[in-house]
Amino acid sequence: MIRHIVCFRFRPGVTWADPRAEAAERISRDHPRHIPEILSWTVGRNATPREAAHDFAVVGQFADRAALQRYQTHPDHQRGVRAWSELSTWVVVDLDDTEGALLAGEAR
Template sequence: MIRHVVLFRFRDGVDWSDPRAVDAEAATAAHPAHIPEILAWEHGRNRNSRATAYDFALIGTFADLSAVERYLAHPDHRDGVARWREIATWVVVDITVEEGVPA
């Protein structure tokens, strides 16, 4: 299994009062309804005020790297990328996890 972890940081001048941020968050929340490769999906806004913190995170679980690749190419994901690209930068890591090991 693969955990796909993405951390988003808003561009200067963008925060949660920006409707584009709320729109990007909603698009991210809706991915599991449109992308069958997603086995589990968690996302949320940052709740701490440290300067090094990111603004939003998502954690997706996929069967394998091939499933991640199909997710990345899916039109719904590409739409979400376009929404986030307008307002944020991000970092990504895909890690292998053993089945049955808690997240």
């Protein structure tokens, strides 16, 4: 399994009051309705005022790297990329849970 984590930070001057932010959020929330490769999907706005915090995050789960690649090239995902590009920067981590499970098994 691949766990895909993306944290978005608004560009200076952008807030949730910006209609583009709500549109980008809506696109991200709706990805599972359009992209069959998504096995699980959690999205949400940041709930803390910490300086290091980002404004929005998505956590998705995919069967394997091939499924993640199909998601990344899917037109609905590309629509989200365009929407978020206008108002934020982001960081991505793709965790291979299979490798983590193997390491946990070795520790026993």
